[in-house]
Amino acid sequence: MSTPLLTVENLSVSYQGRGEEAVRAVEGVSFTVEPGEVLALVGESGCGKTSVALALTRLLPSSAAVSGRVTIDGLNTLEAAADSLRAIRGGTIGYVFQDPAASLNPVLTIGEQLVEAITLHTEARGASAGHLAVEWLQRVGIVSAEERLHAYPHEFSGGMQQRVCLAMALAAQPALLVADEPTTALDVTVQVQILRLLRDLQRSLRLSVLLISHDLTVVERIAHRVGVLSAGRLVELGPTDQVLRQPQHPYTAQLLQYRNMISLRPNHQ
């Protein structure tokens, strides 16, 4: 067995409201992501998926109390110093956040943002960073990439912004990509394209991926293993085939049933 790239042990997150009782968003969650593995975390809205993703590198707001142990590439992130954490974020671990438009800077061009990610996390500088930026845009399927470098985020469609976010995360050459609902806002055709792209890049770069989704169709196409979150708890974790064919937990069976109901809708591809 190889050493896991990411180990999460007994992770809990709660949010302190104003005077009210704390919201227990994540409770005692444990899992690993192996090198080259795609692990999907699924579950309905509000079950704690994004809280898990952001807790990994302490990106949660100060109202969040986090406990447990998270180890990424040997570093204990919940206890690490701020500068080693900064090096990990966007470096060893790349994020595609749930809302791509919000994670792009509206006043910088796509090229400026890509070059910034590249110079911050790789050795490339100047013209060679610029060439890499073009290459990454091409790799994520953006046509006329060289011209597109000069565009601003608002000039891109939702699907293209999603691709740019993926390019930015990957350009930093992370060992682990955390992709939070990377295709949710997109129509079905673009969704399939982005998933194919993610799967191809994952294979060619031997990336580890923590894929967060509420959509089992997405998960089934790409994940090696699936973890099911329900009300902040990990209720099932196993190989994708096994979890989807023979769900052990009633909640997973219910999720699968919803998935089947949706795919029976006449206008759904």
Ligand SMILES: Nc1ncnc2c1ncn2[C@@H]1O[C@H](COP(=O)(O)OP(=O)(O)OP(=O)(O)O)[C@@H](O)[C@H]1O
């Ligand atoms: N900053 C916050 N302050 C207070 N409560 C929060 C905060 N962020 C999330 N929560 C609460 O924590 C719980 C888990 O939220 P989280 O965003 O992690 O769920 P999710 O599974 O990512 O949902 P979705 O599928 O809608 O993105 C929810 O009850 C949510 O309302």
Ligand SMILES: [Mg+2]
């Ligand atoms: Mg979320």
